[in-house]
Amino acid sequence: MVKICCIGAGYVGGPTMAVIALKCPSIEVAVVDISITRINAWNSDQLPIYEPGLEDVVKQCRGKNLFFSTDVEKHVSEADIIFVSVNTPTKTRGLGAGKAADLTYWESAARMIADVSKSNKIVVEKSTVPVKTAEAIEKILTHNSKGINFQILSNPEFLAEGTAIQDLLKPDRVLIGGRETPDGQKAIQALKDVYAHWVPEDRILATNLWSAELSKLAANAFLAQRISSVNAMSALCEATGADVTQVSHAVGKDSRIGPKFLNASVGFGGSCFQKDILNLVYICECNGLPEVANYWKQVIKVNDYQKNRFVNRVVSSMFNTVSGKKIAVLGFAFKKDTGDTRETPAIDVCKGLLGDKARLSIYDPQVSEEQIQRDLSMNKFDWDHPLHLQPLSPTAVKQVSVVWDAYEATKDAHGVCILTEWNEFKTLDYQRIYDNMRKPAFVFDGRNIVNAEKLREIGFIVYSIGKPLDPWLEDMPAVA
Numbered sequence: 171m172v173k174i175c176c177i178g179a180g181y182v183g184g185p186t187m188a189v190i191a192l193k194c195p196s197i198e199v200a201v202v203d204i205s206i207t208r209i210n211a212w213n214s215d216q217l218p219i220y221e222p223g224l225e226d227v228v229k230q231c232r233g234k235n236l237f238f239s240t241d242v243e244k245h246v247s248e249a250d251i252i253f254v255s256v257n258t259p260t261k262t263r264g265l266g267a268g269k270a271a272d273l274t275y276w277e278s279a280a281r282m283i284a285d286v287s288k289s290n291k292i293v294v295e296k297s298t299v300p301v302k303t304a305e306a307i308e309k310i311l312t313h314n315s316k317g318i319n320f321q322i323l324s325n326p327e328f329l330a331e332g333t334a335i336q337d338l339l340k341p342d343r344v345l346i347g348g349r350e351t352p353d354g355q356k357a358i359q360a361l362k363d364v365y366a367h368w369v370p371e372d373r374i375l376a377t378n379l380w381s382a383e384l385s386k387l388a389a390n391a392f393l394a395q396r397i398s399s400v401n402a403m404s405a406l407c408e409a410t411g412a413d414v415t416q417v418s419h420a421v422g423k424d425s426r427i428g429p430k431f432l433n434a435s436v437g438f439g440g441s442c443f444q445k446d447i448l449n450l451v452y453i454c455e456c457n458g459l460p461e462v463a464n465y466w467k468q469v470i471k472v473n474d475y476q477k478n479r480f481v482n483r484v485v486s487s488m489f490n491t492v493s494g495k496k497i498a499v500l501g502f503a504f505k506k507d508t509g510d511t512r513e514t515p516a517i518d519v520c521k522g523l524l525g526d527k528a529r530l531s532i533y534d535p536q537v538s539e540e541q542i543q544r545d546l547s548m549n550k551f552d553w554d555h556p557l558h559l560q561p562l563s564p565t566a567v568k569q570v571s572v573v574w575d576a577y578e579a580t581k582d583a584h585g586v587c588i589l590t591e592w593n594e595f596k597t598l599d600y601q602r603i604y605d606n607m608r609k610p611a612f613v614f615d616g617r618n619i620v621n622a623e624k625l626r627e628i629g630f631i632v633y634s635i636g637k638p639l640d641p642w643l644e645d646m647p648a649v650a
């Protein structure tokens with residue numbers, strides 16, 4: 171029986187290995203992590219991450235050919251194929267701080283693999299890493315190899331949170347990079363054989379190591395760039411009376427452009443887009459390509475601009491001050507169908523509103539109060555001005571309450587900000603919400619999910635990203 175071990179039981183390691191176990195009953199899969207809490211949760215009825223369909227897959231395989239364990243060394247030493255799916259966040263101090271990927275966790279995993287291995291292994295980079303990481307890993311492993319043969323493969327993951335199971339079951343492609351030596355090609359084939367259990371052969375792409383590593387960063391940069399492009403257009407739409415939904419639709423009908431990923435929003439979030447673009451920027455700078463670095467940096471700058479623009483719009487619409495006013499925030503996760511708040515635009519928007527002394531009442535169906543308070547009290551690393559941003563003052567944090575119902579959040583509020591596109595926000599009883607709010611009652615739709623015309627008929631003043639302005643807002647000062 172082939173044995174797989176995955177180091178890192180997070181958003182990628184957990185779902186990816188659960189699907190491998192489901193589709194490959196002949197393979198034993200162990201997912202290991204240093205976090206006891208995470209592993210306990212994976213072994214319980216309350217999984218550590220919320221992901222539609224995940225619970226069902228885990229329940230089918232757990233205890234049969236899928237195991238979650240903190241005994242990292244045992245499972246690593248027994249495995250034939252080791253996936254490394256540890257976190258690779260942006261460095262916050264030292265060389266490359268604010269841009270480069272922090273490979274501390276990766277390096278410590280690699281050293282541990284070298285220490286405990288007694289047989290030949292295929293080591294698979296699942297984490298997103300800078301180009302040429304495989305070379306560094308190879309050096310760590312071979313310098314400590316005691317005669318063991320290690321083959322390094324790059325097999326980046328393209329799943330998106332909220333649709334992870336579907337993405338894993340029907341991937342657009344599986345990418346495997348490896349050495350162009352006979353041993354490297356054999357390793358690629360061994361990993362291909364795993365995916366071939368359910369992925370059509372023409373969707374499994376084999377490349378060299380560096381192409382696979384760079385393709386992952388490139389894919390995220392291209393995706394984020396589409397959102398910044400459409401968000402930049404949304405500002406122009408508001409200034410000209412065009413409607414960004416119509417523009418996206420018309421542009422996306424061109425088969426060379428395509429319709430997906432063109433939804434204007436309050437800004438993209440999530441643990442990877444910003445981190446991976448910063449990483450790309452750093453690699454470009456290190457390779458003497460400042461023009462290329464600046465090109466990609468702009469994608470993040472437009473995203474920051476979009477979040478600021480939203481906050482400015484809220485404040486300027488409400489007579490240029492939100493001081494002491496209650497603002498309901500609907501949605502805190504970085505997108506719907508996940509409880510993940512990493513780099514969510516809600517953090518920046520809430521901090522902006524708190525900076526103007528608003529009182530916030532936040533509701534998200536999947537994010538706990540503890541998580542929201544933690545996110546809002548954390549200091550954000552500003553990659554342009556590392557020393558400029560201070561953590562929120564304790565008084566500002568006290569201006570935040572977290573509630574478990576959209577009606578409770580909006581009661582007596584002066585305004586509502588929709589920051590995550592949860593389906594339930596589309597079908598709320600907005601008449602009831604309006605009746606219980608202060609007047610004039612504002613809705614700022616950061617996801618374009620409500621029917622603005624219907625809400626206006628109720629009496630709301632509605633701002634939708636990139637849409638012709640509410641006549642009421644046209645008279646308000648312009649937003650930079």
Ligand SMILES: NC(=O)C1=CN([C@@H]2O[C@H](COP(=O)(O)OP(=O)(O)OC[C@H]3O[C@@H](n4cnc5c(N)ncnc54)[C@H](O)[C@@H]3O)[C@@H](O)[C@H]2O)C=CC1
Nearest residue numbers: 178179180181182203204205255256257258275297298327
């Ligand atoms: N979250 C996502 O949707 C996607 C993430 N990625 C990439 O996958 C990688 C992992 O991301 P996530 O799963 O979101 O991270 P995560 O933070 O949810 O999970 C990483 C896990 O690794 C564990 N870990 C760290 N060092 C360890 C060690 N030495 N031994 C054992 N366990 C260790 C941590 O305790 C943690 O549970 C990152 O490189 C990320 O860029 C790629 C595609 C999608």
Ligand SMILES: O=C(O)[C@H]1O[C@H](OP(=O)(O)OP(=O)(O)OC[C@H]2O[C@@H](n3ccc(=O)[nH]c3=O)[C@H](O)[C@@H]2O)[C@H](O)[C@@H](O)[C@@H]1O
Nearest residue numbers: 327328329330331397431432433435438439440442504505
């Ligand atoms: O490397 C990663 O971590 C992953 O990053 C993204 O996945 P994810 O961040 O989970 O979610 P997305 O659906 O890409 O959404 C990212 C952000 O963009 C926003 N978005 C997305 C699409 C859109 O049209 N408009 C828009 O504002 C979302 O609301 C969200 O805040 C990529 O889609 C995955 O392919 C990749 O594997």
